[in-house]
Amino acid sequence: MNFDKSGNRICFDRNASKDYIQESLDICFKVAHILKEEFPNEIMKINDDTILMYDKKDRRIKKKSANRLYAYYTNATPHRIILTKKTLSERLVASTDHDVKWEHDIWDQSSRYTLEGNHALLELMAHELAHHQTSGHKAGWKIKYKRFYRFMINQMISGKFYKASTEAGGESV
Ligand SMILES: [Zn+2]
Secondary structure (H helix, E strand, C coil): CEECCCCCEECCCCCCCHHHHHHHHHHHHHHHHHHHHHCCCCCCCCCCCCEEECCCCCCCCCCCCCCCCCEEECCCCCCCEEECHHHHHHCEEECCCCCCCCCCCCCCHHHCCEEEHHHHHHHHHHHHHCCCCCCCCCHHHHHHHHHHHHHHHHHHHHCHHHHCCCCCCHHHC
């Protein structure tokens, strides 16, 4: 999260530093590596270009627009997770996990709450990674999402997330 000189939070800063965006990407990689280690058969292989920032000009990215999206999983191989610059700059995400009984449509904005900071990226990665080998936001995806998200929450609460030294993040995220 960014703050101005008076300590007020700056929401989406289009000029968020490259370092900050890179740190966001590092956190996403770290989450992916931790989940891959715990659930090796449920997640695609994580390569250096598996998680990318959306850029229309990037030839690896075929989607023409990512407006209004936080991130998306590519069904085509190689499977990737693409996050928008806005998401990486803000680290603000409306949670999918708003309703334990899943009584609402998951996109019902009225029942979603906002997550901030590292936790927002963590939840988003659990959501996107759960799309691997599942269909839409149906039962299989829900089970996987909850499994991944719960595991990562416990990593956070226990402090293991910050101690873990992975290829992606080391001690700094
Ligand atoms: Zn989704």
